[in-house]
Amino acid sequence: MPDTDKPHILIVDDNPFNRVLISEVLIAEGFAVTEAKNGIEALIKLNETVFNLIMLDLLMPGMDGFETAKKIREMGINIPIVAVSALALKQDRQRSLRSGCTDFLPKPVDVKELKSIVKLYTKEGFSGYEISSESGDGDMPNLSSDKASFSSSSPFKGLCLIVVEEDAQLRTHYASLLTEAGFSVKGVANGSEAFEYIENKEKKVEVIISNIFTSGIDGLGLLTIVKRQYPHILVFLYTPSYDPSTFQYAVQQKVDGIIPQDQVSKATALEIIESALSQSRLKGSRNSDARTASLVRQAQAQLIHPGCIHLCPFLDVAYQPLHEAGGDMMRCHRFGPDGHCALVLADVAGHDVMSSYTSATFTGILTSLWDTHKAPLSLLKTVNRELLKVGNDKSHVCATALIWDRWSGHLELASAGNPGGLLVSFESDDRILYTPLNGGGMVLGALEMDELFVSESEQLHPNRFLFLFSDGILTEDLISAIDANLELFRSEYKITYPSFPSSAMENGNGDKAVEQDISGIFLTGKRSKGICQHLVDTLLGNKEQEDDIILLCIHNPETWGKPICRSEFFSTYEEVDRACIWIDECLLSRYIPKGNDRDLILLSAREALLNAVEHGNNYKQNAHIEIEIYAEKQQLRISVSDEGSGFKLEDNVRKPAELTLTQIDKRGLSFMTSAGQEVIVDGRTVSLVFKEI
Structure with missing residues (x-):
């Protein structure tokens, strides 16, 4: 109390x-x-x-x-x-x-x-x-x-402001309005004159408002020079029309605000300037507070963090920060029994306390919208509108959103200012194909123009690796790093090559997708874990790090045919009962190999489910249990996956004749092992294999 x-x-x-x-x-x-x-x-x-x-x-x-x-x-x-x-x-x-x-x-x-x-x-x-x-x-x-009283009668009193406008009549008009607002105004015709005034230091300049298009040094040129040499000066640009590439360049150069030209003489412009001035004045006290900096570091550590309890075995991530705050972040999300996983990789503008707040705001908006906006393009559009409501002209975010059907391999991606990904295919004739994916698009939190985002779809076959990354990595550098680590891919991850017939089928979106004939193929290996860190180490070994680096890899090398049934349940005893009923309904007589008893199969599956509830998920009721059932060539396989950290099964435990313990590692494996012909443990997944006797 x-x-x-x-x-x-x-x-x-x-x-x-x-x-x-x-x-x-x-x-x-x-x-x-x-x-x-x-x-x-x-x-x-x-x-x-x-x-x-x-x-x-x-x-x-x-x-x-x-x-x-x-x-x-x-x-x-x-x-x-x-x-x-x-x-x-x-x-x-x-x-x-x-x-x-x-x-x-x-x-x-x-x-x-x-x-x-x-x-x-x-x-x-x-x-x-x-x-x-x-x-x-x-x-x-x-x-x-x-x-x-949120703004005084003259919040700009005494501040020196430069207006850059070639049209003398407009320049005089803007200068008059800004003088009335309290600024001490200097009007100039172009960026060259503005820079000369700043260098002469006739008066300490704190704000610049410039037309993007002027003779001599234009608005973008002035922005670039000022931010490099006089970073304390706030720079605002105005233009009669928006060009996405020009706007994005201005954002990258840390513009403090872009104002539609028809708003320059209205209250909107003053509100944008007042907000930026307020944030600028707060910056010094925030950075000097040691406790705040410590909290920022703690919060930043949580941004490179899966939304699930543990990273899925088919996902790998490496993060190499250069700054304490802001920068890159990642979140993943699973949508339950439909087998879809989603992922967002984002790069927040700036590396200060403000950018960490933006990261937290972005994460909150994202997690609240994800379940109702699964499609990546729809998700980015909606997040963009929510960021615009926040009204902070610093809250720009570059992002890549992805949704993946883990069972069919179908991928959908959308990009908002982030680089495109890289699809790496290991072909059966020992060729390696690199396919750069589309990137770019408008950053989030800048404009309410949905058509400026980029989207595409792909098929992730078992012989493919998908890499996503922020602008700290160049595509050509990543390809060079992969070339330098080919033996790692071939030996550690044991790439095998299923056949891909030319026949096509309709996927869920009405597009043509190549059908995979992977019957009987059981790909083994260490999955994708560790790939990204190897590649990041290679990248940093070749040149000096200039920005935060985040690299993601998606690869699911273990495919055992197509499951006849698949579903997910929550991690409770009631859900275990439901799951057992569901498994019983899936197991038609023709799927049960000769010599095996249905009741023993169901009891084994129940043990695997209890194992997941009690040990894998450690009684976390909101955690998931994923079940896949495969039946082919007189073999039945039931795979139960939890969200735990996994465990190892000694080889001799797989041999029923040598089983002497009633329980292995407190996982209740004795019955599972004695009832079936094989138990395969791969991290968080226990697979029960029943063969014809």
């Missing part, structure tokens, strides 16, 4: 990184803290406990922060509520106040400002939030502090 002598603060945020950051800062300051991961949970806790202050995220799935604040006020609770959000526009902040919030704290959270605002609302004698009975829904509530 919290210390009743300490002010008690409720932190409501669906992002665990944000909750941990705020909690640790406040606990260190002597406050008692309780966390809630959504609005419903917050309302329950408010019914159970008395709090002095609520820190409330606005962007949450289900009941968002706006609705949560309204519900809290409807409950008659008048304690202060501080909205904590990346929503930077004035109308969003005003909406939070109308919903019942007392104050606003922007994300990324500045630790000093966090401490200050919490102490303000928890200090002794603070009267709390009071709703004026005279104010209507459209009025702003009375506030106890001037801190809640």
Whole structure:
């Protein structure tokens, strides 16, 4: 129970990184803290406990922060509520106040400002939030502090700004408007004049607004030079029309914002500039806070992390960071009994605390949408729209999304600013074919233009390796690294070559897909584990690392014909019963090899399922158990896979005559081994093989 002598603060945020950051800062300051991961949970806790202050995220799935604040006020609770959000526009902040919030704290959270605002609302004698009975829904509530006024009357007062515009009339018009906003404005005709003014240091320049198209040094050239020599200057570009390649180049050069030309003289431009200035001013204090940096490193370590409990055996990843924050990230996701796996590889712009917040925001949006947007192109389009709602002009993300049917081998990919992948085929005549896949497209969080993303489909046969990577790796360098490690592929992974007839079949998308005739082929080896690290070591051995590196490999070399039945179940005893009934329904009489007893087969399968629940998944009820049933050439194979770390089976355990123990490694394998002709253990998968007797 919290210390009743300490002010008690409720932190409501669906992002665990944000909750941990705020909690640790406040606990260190002597406050008692309780966390809630959504609005419903917050309302329950408010019914159970008395709090002095609520820190409330606005962007949450289900009941968002706006609705949560309204519900809290409807409950008659008048304690202060501080909205904590990346929503930077004035109308969003005003909406939070109308919903019942007392104050606003922007994300990324500045630790000093966090401490200050919490102490303000928890200090002794603070009267709390009071709703004026005279104010209507459209009025702003009375506030106890001037801190809640989100922008002062002259937030730009004294800041030196350069307007770069060749049209003298437009230049004068823009300069006049920006002067009224509080800037000290210098108007010039092109980038050359702007750079000369900066170098002469007549006045310290803090902001540049430039037309992309000018004579001499144009807007893009000015951006590139300024960001290299004067990185503290904020640079904004405007243009009458968007060209995707030009826009993407500007993003890569760390432009601070791109403004449609028809918005330059409107409030939108000032809001974009104000938001960027706010983030720039917070940067120094964030980077100087050691505890924040430590939390960023912890959060970053979680970004290269599977969504599943363990990486699937057909997936390998190597990550070589160059920076402590931001940069590359990876997530995978399994969709249950349909056999589909999905994966997203992303590269977040920047390498600071802000980029780590963007990574966390991106991950939260991704995981909340994945189950309802399986198709990669649809997923990227929807994530893009959600990032745009956040309203942060720094939140650009390059991403590759993929969905794979593990059983048919069909792949669908979509790209948003990331390099294309590389498909490597080991042919039966000892040839190696390299097929670069399409990449590029518009980055996420920049424009709501769905047609700018790139997509394609492929077939992943057992003799193929698919590599995905971020822009820290060049395709030609990866091919050279693979060429240098061919013996590794041939010896360690034992590539064998099933036949691929020219006949075609319709896949689930109506496209023609080459049918694989892989009957009786049983590919062995170490799967893809370790491939990526070998290749990354080779890449870094040839040249100096210049950026974060992430390399993914997908390869499933073990294929045992086509399963007659396949499904997934959750890891509970009730689901074991359901799975046994399902297996019994799948086992038609013709599938059971002569001399084998159906009941013994079902009892063996039940032991394998209990093994998965109790030992593989360690009683985690939300974990999955995957079942595949194969029947061919008077052999029956039942494979049960869990999400555990796997174990090894000694060779002598496979021989029933030598079996003397009742249980091996506490896995209940004795009955499985005695009932069937063979037990094959491959990491997390136990396969029961029954042959004709």
